[in-house]
Amino acid sequence: MVQGGPAVQVGVIVLTVLGLWVGARFLVDAVVRLARRFGLSDLTIGLTIVAMGTSTPELSVSVDAALKGLGDIAAANVLGSNIYNLAFILGVISLLRVIPVSESLIRRDGVVLLASTAAGVLVLLDLAVSRLEGAALVGLFVLYTAYLLRSEQGPSDGESPRGAETTTVTAEKPTFRGRDVGLLVGGLALVLVSGDYMVLAASELARGVGISEWVIGGTIVAAGTSTPEFAVSLVAIRRGSLGVSVGNVVGSNIYNVMGILGLAALIGPLTVSAAALETLAWLVGVTVLMVAALWTGRELTRPEGALFAGSEAVRWVLGVLGLLG
DSSP, X not given: OOOSOHHHHHHHHHHHHHHHHHHHHHHHHHHHHHHHHXXXXXXXXXXXXXXXXXXXXXXXXXXXXHHTTOHHHHHHHHHHHHHIIIIIIHHHHHHHSOEEOOHHIIIXXXXXXXXXXXXXXXXXXXXXXXXXXXXXXXXXXXXXXXXXXXXXXXXXXXXXXXXXXXXXXXXXXXOOOTHHHHHHHHHHHHXXXXXXXXXXXXXXXXXXXXXXXXXXXXXXXXXHHTHHHHHHHHHHHHTTOHHHHHHHHHHHHHIXXXXXXXXXXXXSOEEOOTHHHHHHHHHHHHHHHHHHHHHHXXXXXXXXXXXXXXXXXXXXXXXXXXXXX
């Protein structure tokens, strides 16, 4: 339990966001160097290694919430992070630069993104996620990851987006160093500790100010745990690594629903409030519109990005006013 009033809880959340960001970056930097040592492409690294690395805060928070019996925070963190990733992160990134995407990303992984979102809807429609449903979600994620790694042998992942430059950070050929073992361990420890305190502070804040745990989990906690995705996507787009920038977000969303929500339910069956249905509807709408926007022109334009980022601001306002959740 985190003692203190709302100001103290907010301060703890801010500090834990910093801890989650630093810890996840340590993990991602070390694991990406290891993955590139084995010759994986930027797109595959973004969809798998980076996506799972930057989603470590979501994993830590949702699993910790499940252990504490806080089903609303565990599930709202996953759904809210997915909305935030698509609407805000990709929206803001596209304001800085029009984002072209490869055909393989939108035709293969866009479809999987839609399917994973549909799976999340199916398991949460009854406002509960059983251990059996959690096991099914995790199993689907394992199959998807195995397929991605196997398809690395084919030409599809190396395909460049229309008109996009092909220079990426992969050309640097970084090597896995001995100190990276320390970064892996230290980063993981920092993420786990920060995630535990974030859950405690967020639940106390919700009770103290009269805002539901679902709203807190789907906004403040979700945005906090998504800071690594935002940071990695910004850095990657500046370095010209489009596969990592976009693949990181798409892969994180797939992993959040199938991997993290599934694992949290395996640890402890989740029960959520009726507010989950509104968030699910919002997530479905954002996901369908984003995939459609990327599919039609194989890019996300600045006007489209502005609309998506604006929709996230609207969702936060509605949530705080109590109109959602």
